[in-house]
Amino acid sequence: MSETVKAPIATIKPTILEKHGDKRTDNYFWLNQRENPEVIDYLNKENDYYNAMTASTKQFQSDLFEEMKARIKEDDASVPYLYNGYFYITRFETGKDYPIYSRKKGSLEENEEILFDCNELAKGHSYFQLGGMSISPDNKFATFGTDIVGRRIFTIQVKNLQTGEILSDKIENVTGSSVWANDNQTIFYTRKDLVTLRSDKVFKHKIGAVENDDVLVFHEKDETFDVSVSKEKSRKYIVILSSSTLTTEFQILPADKPDDKFKVFQKRTRGLEYGISHFGDSFYIVTNKDKAENFKLMKTPENATSKDNWIDVIPHRTDVLLEDIEIFKDYLVVEERSNGLHKIRIMPWSGKGEYYLPFESETYTAFTTTNVDFDTEILRYSYQSMATPSSVIDFNMKTKTKEVKKEQQVLGGKFDKNNYIEERIWATANDGTKIPISVVYKKGLKKDGSNPFLLYAYGSYGASMDAYFSSARLSLLDRGFVYAIAHIRGGEELGRHWYEDGKLLKKKNTFTDFIDCSKFVIAEKFTSPEHLYAEGGSAGGLLMGAIVNMEPQLYHGVIAQVPFVDVISTMLDDSIPLTTGEYDEWGNPNVKKYYDYMKSYSPYDNVVSQDYPNMYVSTGLHDSQVQYWEPAKWVAKLRALKTDKNILFLDTNMDAGHGGASGRFEALKEVAKEFSFLLDLEKIKI
Structure with a gap:
C-alpha cells in the first residue's frame, strides 16, 4: 500500500x-x-x-x-416449486447480473413463461432491486415492486401475465410487497413514512384505479411499531401484523371479503409476542404467553381468537427454543433450537410416531424453505455447514426418504469438503x-x-x-x-x-x-x-x-x-x-x-x-x-x-x-x- x-x-x-x-x-x-x-x-x-x-x-x-x-455457476437456477398449478423458477444467465423470474404451467416439461427479466428492468440504473412479486389467485396478474436507489423505498406496479402489458397502476413510496384478495381485483399493500421510512399504513387498491382512490385500511400510529400485510398459507385469511421488539398484534380478514373490516386477533399487550398459522377451523400460535421465554405452541378456534381461548399444544421448555412451525394436511413440522443447533421435528397430526431429522455436524444450519402446499407429504428444507455447500432437500415425511434436489456447485474442480x-x-x-x-x-x-x-x-x-x-x-x-x-x-x-x-x-x-x-x-x-x-x-x-x-x-x-x-x-x-x-x-x-x-x-x-x-x-x-x-x-x-x-x-x-x-x-x-x-x-x- x-x-x-x-x-x-x-x-x-x-x-x-x-x-x-x-x-x-x-x-x-x-x-x-x-x-x-x-x-x-x-x-x-x-x-x-x-x-x-x-x-x-x-x-x-x-x-x-x-x-x-469462477466458483459460481453463472447459468444457475433455483429448485422449482409448485404453487397454484404453476412451477416457479428463479434463474440466472451467464454474463448477466440479475435474476430472471419464470414459471411453467402444470409440468416442468412445459414451455417457460418469463415473468420478469431483471436484467432488462435494470438497464440505465446503477442500482436495481425487484421485490414483493405476488401472483393473483387466478394466475393472470402479478404485482411487483422496484427500488432503483437502494433506500428500500419501492414502487408497486401490476403486470398482465396474459398480454405482458404493464398496467397503468403505479403506487409509490411503499415497502414493495402486496397481497391479493381472492377476488383477483383487490390488493393490500404497506406504505412508508417518507421521513422515518417506518412502514406505518396499510392501503387497499382496486386494479385499474388511480392511487388517489386507494383506501386507508389501517394506520399504525405507535412509532415503535412497524406494520406488514400477508396471506395465510391456507389462503383463507389476509393478515395485518403490527410488530415492535417486544410486542405483536395481528388483524385478520377473510380473503373472500376484501371490503369487510379487519378484526383484531388478540389486542396488543406489552411483552406479549405471538405468530399465527391458520389450519382447518383453528389457528396455531407460537407465543411467549404465560412467561414462556423460549416460546410454546398453542391453538384456538378461528372464531374465538383472544388469548383467553388459547390452549397448549407444545408446552414451554427451558432448554429448547421454539422458532417456527410449518403446517401440512397430515403433519405439523416444528423448527426448534437446542444447545445452539437447529432441530426439525416431524409430528403427525395422528399423534403417532413423531421424530427428528438426523443431523450429524456441529457447525450446520438447517431450516424449512418453500413449502406452499398443504396437501403433500414432502417437506422441503435447506442444509449447509461451514464446509458443506448449501443443499435443497425434499424429505418424504411418510417414508422418511430424502432427495437432494440441488447442492450448490463450487466450480473450478478444486473444491473438496474433505x-x-x-x-x-x-x-x-x-x-x-x-x-x-x-x-x-x-x-x-x-x-x-x-x-x-x-x-x-x-x-x-x-x-x-x-x-x-x-x-x-x-x-x-x-x-x-x-x-x-x-x-x-x-x-x-x-x-x-x-x-x-x-x-x-x-x-x-x-x-x-x-x-x-x-x-x-x-x-x-x-x-x-x-x-x-x-x-x-x-x-x-x-x-x-x-x-x-x-x-x-x-x-x-x-x-x-x-x-x-x-x-x-x-x-x-x-x-x-x-x-x-x-x-x-x-x-x-x-x-x-x-x-x-x-x-x-x-x-x-x-x-x-x-x-x-x-x-x-x-x-x-x-x-x-x-x-x-x-x-x-x-x-x-x-x-x-x-x-x-x-x-x-x-x-x-x-x-x-x-x-x-x-x-x-x-x-x-x-x-x-x-x-x-x-x-x-x-x-x-x-
Whole structure:
C-alpha cells in the first residue's frame, strides 16, 4: 500500500449536544447534511484516498473477484416449486447480473413463461432491486415492486401475465410487497413514512384505479411499531401484523371479503409476542404467553381468537427454543433450537410416531424453505455447514426418504469438503458463561499462533448468526486463514435468554463476549494478536467500534461494514429511520439511565487518543438503516485522535444503500476489497 498519500482531514465544526444536563461536543455533526456539496466532497476525498492507498492491490482485487466469480455457476437456477398449478423458477444467465423470474404451467416439461427479466428492468440504473412479486389467485396478474436507489423505498406496479402489458397502476413510496384478495381485483399493500421510512399504513387498491382512490385500511400510529400485510398459507385469511421488539398484534380478514373490516386477533399487550398459522377451523400460535421465554405452541378456534381461548399444544421448555412451525394436511413440522443447533421435528397430526431429522455436524444450519402446499407429504428444507455447500432437500415425511434436489456447485474442480476441518469450540466469558464459536480451516493447519484468523459476529436483535457455507470464503481458507463465527449474547442461538442477556442495560455482554472469544482463540494457539482480524456489519459494526475502543491491541485489523457507531445521537433523533422502533433493543436515551449506559459504550463517543488496529470501514450514501454519516463521523474522529500509523479507510458506495451493490457479482467486488485488505496486511500476494 502506498505511504505517500495524505489522508483527508475533515473540518472541525463543533456542535454542542445537551441532554440530561450532559454536554457532548460533536466536531463532525455537520457531516449529516446529505445534500451539502462539502459533505459529498469529503466523502469523495475519502474514496480517492482509499483508491490511491490501495492502487498496488487493484490487480489483486480483480484477481480475487475473478477467482470467486469462477466458483459460481453463472447459468444457475433455483429448485422449482409448485404453487397454484404453476412451477416457479428463479434463474440466472451467464454474463448477466440479475435474476430472471419464470414459471411453467402444470409440468416442468412445459414451455417457460418469463415473468420478469431483471436484467432488462435494470438497464440505465446503477442500482436495481425487484421485490414483493405476488401472483393473483387466478394466475393472470402479478404485482411487483422496484427500488432503483437502494433506500428500500419501492414502487408497486401490476403486470398482465396474459398480454405482458404493464398496467397503468403505479403506487409509490411503499415497502414493495402486496397481497391479493381472492377476488383477483383487490390488493393490500404497506406504505412508508417518507421521513422515518417506518412502514406505518396499510392501503387497499382496486386494479385499474388511480392511487388517489386507494383506501386507508389501517394506520399504525405507535412509532415503535412497524406494520406488514400477508396471506395465510391456507389462503383463507389476509393478515395485518403490527410488530415492535417486544410486542405483536395481528388483524385478520377473510380473503373472500376484501371490503369487510379487519378484526383484531388478540389486542396488543406489552411483552406479549405471538405468530399465527391458520389450519382447518383453528389457528396455531407460537407465543411467549404465560412467561414462556423460549416460546410454546398453542391453538384456538378461528372464531374465538383472544388469548383467553388459547390452549397448549407444545408446552414451554427451558432448554429448547421454539422458532417456527410449518403446517401440512397430515403433519405439523416444528423448527426448534437446542444447545445452539437447529432441530426439525416431524409430528403427525395422528399423534403417532413423531421424530427428528438426523443431523450429524456441529457447525450446520438447517431450516424449512418453500413449502406452499398443504396437501403433500414432502417437506422441503435447506442444509449447509461451514464446509458443506448449501443443499435443497425434499424429505418424504411418510417414508422418511430424502432427495437432494440441488447442492450448490463450487466450480473450478478444486473444491473438496474433505479438505477442510470444521468444529465448534467454547470460550468462557468473563462472567463464566460458555460462548460457542463455529470454526473452519484447511486440513494440516498447525496451532502455533501464526495463522491469520478472521472472527465474525453480529450479536443484536436476537438474530442468530448460524454456521453457513461460503464459496467466496474459500479464497481465505485456501490461503491459510481460519474463519470463525462467534455466537455471542445478543443473538438467540442458545435461547431467548441469550438475547435478553445482550441488550438494553446488558448490551456490554455482547462486546465482552467477543473479546473473550478473541482471547480464547489466541490462548488456544489458533492465532495471535499480530494475525487476528475482526469483522461485523450494521449492529455488528457497533460491535467492531466497541471492541477497538476497549481492547484495540487484540486485533491486527478490523472490517466494519455500515457500522452503527453513533448510538446516542441516532437514538435521540426520532426522524431517522428505525430509531423509535429500537428503544426496546437499546433503551430510550431520553431516559437518563439508558443515556448514561449508551454513552459508556457508544463507539463514536468513546474514541480516545490511543493506538487502533488497521481498519476498513464501508458504507452506502443512500443507506436507510445506518446513515452514512455515522461511519463518516467515526472515521473523521479516529483520524484526529488515533496515535498509530495504521491504515484507516472509509469506502463509501455513492450509489447504494444498506445492502451494498445490487448486482449478483457486483457484491463480490466488495468482498474482494475486504479480502485484499486482509491478505495485504498478511503480506499474502498470491
